[in-house]
Amino acid sequence: MFTINRVGNRHPVLPILLACLGFSGLCISMVRMEPGLSSFSLERWFSGDHHHSFLQTVNKATVSHATAKAAAGMTNNSEPPAVVVPQIPIICHKTGPLPHGNQFYADDILHFPFKLILMQAILIITITRVVRFILKPLKQPKVVSEIIGGIIMGPSVLGRNAKFSAIFLPPNAQFVAKNLGLMGFMFFLFLSGVKMDISVIKKSGKKEWFVCIIGMVIPIILLTVVFILLKPAMDPELSKISSIGAVVGLLSISAFYVIHPILQEMNLLSSEIGRIALSTSIIIDVIGIIFLVVFEVMRHAEHGARAAIWYNVSVVVLLLFMGTTVRRMVRWIIDKHQVGEPIRQVYIVVLVLGSMVVAFLSDMFGIGIANGSFWLGLVIPDGPPLGSTIVERTETFILHLFMPFSYILIGMLVDVVAMVSAPWSLLYPIFTIALIGCVGRFFANMIASLVLELSIKERISLSLMLSLRGQMEFIIMVHWLDKGIIGIPSYSMLILLSTGITFIVTPIFGSLYDPTRPYFISKWRTIQHTPPNSELKILLCIHDHETLAGLLNLLEFTFPTQASPLDIYALHIVDMIGRAAPIFIDHAQQRLPTKYASSYSIHNSLRFYQESKRDLIQLHSFTAIIPKRTTYQDVCEMALTRKSTIIIIPFHKKWVETMPDAESSTFTTTVLAKIMDHAPCSVGVLIQKGEFQNPMFAISDPYAVHQFIVIFTGGPDAREALAYADRMLMNPYVNMMVIRFLAVNNRGDDEMERKLDDGMLQWFMARNEATRRIGYQEIEVNNGEETLASIHALKNINYEMWIVGRERGINPVLLEGLSNWSNHDELGVIGDYVSSSDFGTVSSVLIVQQQLLRGKERKKPKLRSLSLNYF
Secondary structure (H helix, E strand, O other): OOOEEEOOEEEOHHHHHHHHHHHHHHHHHOOOOOOOOOOOOHHHOOOOOHHHHHHHHHHHHHHHHHHHHHHHOOOOOOOOOOOOOOOOOOOOOOOOOOOOOOHHHOOOHHHOHHHHHHHHHHHHHHHHHHHHHHHHHHOOOHHHHHHHHHHHHOOOOHHHOHHHHHHHOOHHHHHHHHHHHHHHHHHHHHHHHHHOOOOHHHHOOHHHHHHHHHHHHHHHHHHHHHHHHHHHHOOOOOOOHHHHHHHHHHHOOOOHHHHHHHHHHOOOOOOHHHHHHHHHHHHHHHHHHHHHHHHHHHHHHOOOHHHHHHHHHHHHHHHHHHHHHHHHHHHHHHHHOOOOOOOOHHHHHHHHHHHHHHHHHHHHOOOOHHHHHHHHHHHOOOOOOHHHHHHHHHHHHHHHHHHHHHHHHHHHOOOHHHHHHOOHHHHHHHHHHHHHHHHHHHHHHHHHHHHHOOOHHHHHHHHHHOOOOOHHHHHHHHHHHHHOOOOHHHHHHHHHHHHHHHHHHHHHHHHHOOOOHHHOOOOOOOOOOOOOOOOEEEEEEEOOHHHHHHHHHHHHHHOOOOOOOEEEEEEEEEEOOOOOOOEEEEOOOOOOOHHHOHHHHHHHHHHHHHHHHHHHEEEEEEEEEEOHHHHHHHHHHHHHHOOOOEEEEEOOHHHHHOOOOHHHOOOOHHHHHHHHHHOOOEEEEEEOOHHHHOOOHHHHOOOOOEEEEEEEOOOHHHHHHHHHHHHHOOOOOEEEEEEEEEEHHHOOOOHHHHHHHHHHHHHHHHHHHHHOOEEEEEEEEOOHHHHHHHHHHHHHOOOOEEEEEOOOOOOHHHHOEEOOOOOOHHHOHHHHHHOOHHHOOOOEEEEEEOOOOOOOOOOOOOOOEOOOOOO
């Protein structure tokens, strides 16, 4: 069996894909063809009037039967025929050759359907990637480049060439491509439903509901008035009540599965405005679903009360089926799952196949293919174990294989030439309505956001986020085109207008709103500037139990006392997989969902440690389920609001030096670098080795003497490291060695930094000299090679921890020639060296960076390259 290895697990992607394609063939074979069409009827794939179409077919068959009876001289009392065959229109296509052939035998490769589909996939993926590369400097989201790629493939650009269309877009190929595109939208909505957490609706406060209601009511009223004024100039089909309701409803809502991917691309999911936008859009989505169902009922009612009744019955039956039978089945799968074990392959295949079955049933009942798959996704709980597994195993091939065909479907229906050639009297009503809807919704959200106590820039950014257009609008516009509500010119204009709005809006709110801006403050929050006999606030970032052991040992050596207690904020960070909205849980006020049970054991360990220290430690436990890319935002936000003095981050160099799946760790080099760049306080990076990995190391022998060393190279980071070492010396069983490195003849020294370093060292020595537990030594060097050689000579002494400053303010002479040596800039040259495997010790390392004040930029020392030969 073909498998794909990902983070050590075998993920069976191919069986799922084959099952999906197999069922798609069954669905395609059941699509009813219309006379004169060379492809399928889109009405059958969206919220088409299936009952109405069925009644029309039956009526035609009844009339034909009655005519036949009259021609045969039969009466109503005559014996009816045994079989009545309805007159169903059928279209026949010439069957293409089987998918084989060889160019070397003069075969036309693109004449084979399978190879043609592969070529279409290659073309659309290549075009969208090129467009994305071109638009990347403009900070455009992925959906914009994908839509532009689909339009390029369509009749507006490449498709206008008759030869290109004949080769790459023949009728049979369009038939398959469009069906694959519809399957792409179906799977996309299924995954969006899986990721959505509708419990957010219950947790939302009055302010969020106020923003949702005002943000919808004002555009609805405004658009209704505009519709009434423009109704005489509208097309008869567009001026129907059901059409007006559908258009007004679409232009007044903000779709969650449109906003979420864009915010995810821009790393704004964990930002304050991003969280508000997501929670607001989820509420609006639920209201929007109700609106769409109501408008579909109105549209069915135009064909008679019976059609509307059957539509309502179909909706109720399908919802009851998924809310009872499907939900119980999903719960049974979760209950049967063993903690720590992966979900069985068969369950994932059944659920993915089930999304197709539900989509087929919903389409057959007239509810629409999109609604059924989305509703099934909502039934499946987000996050681990089931939701995250489905997303992990299916998201890649759905987004990168099926969705490109979805954009081909949209692009093949866009005809810019037809739009330009159409009279303005045909286009201006729908154009005016769409434009006023966009502007009206923006100002409605601006008004509604007044209750959120945001700045003017944040309110503008939030309103622009809620104005984004994307996949949902494209799906519904195709549905309008299929229903005859709009024509090709109006459809093309709406697609271009929606794409243009997202094109313009995204970079604007990206430049207006910077979530990291509040993190830089003008007040010192460092250990150096904290009085010795005062409370020290520490933010612990925890990834798993392996990192917890070293953190507890570090807390023990920090030595809390009655005069100087510790106020600890423990943040367990869980990578967000299988859900869309981040979760932040305060364990003192909220209960953690059982599916995140790993957090319980971590916080229980912290609670036991707190109880052992009684009044010396005050502990606050939190859990954050967040995207890895935005981890730094949550960490910095919490450090800012809790007024932390230092953030302690565990970091295992073996994750990036020896393990192939290093990036699976929460605290990767990228995340660590961003935290250090944006932190509103000092940062300490703990690289735990040797005895520090034993959770009982610091307290196993309370009378054991521990040997620590400080490498003092000068600068703010080194002074902060020395201040932390001073805190540790409050422990009577800690000995500290301080090694100061200086340049020969003071070459390259910054006079101000030198004075600050001298003052800090004098304070440290005067404060601790009487303890007789400190040592001090100065080493003069000419370049970086001598610096590392001197440090290398110290490794023979059995120090249990090395404490170093990161790099800011170091005399460049001390690091001369080491510009290409460091593999991890976030650790600094010295920190990277003493924690590397080349150094050859099992000592833990604490790398300290002092807080960056607002308006001050980090200045890295200018280094020259030098070849090192003695290692």
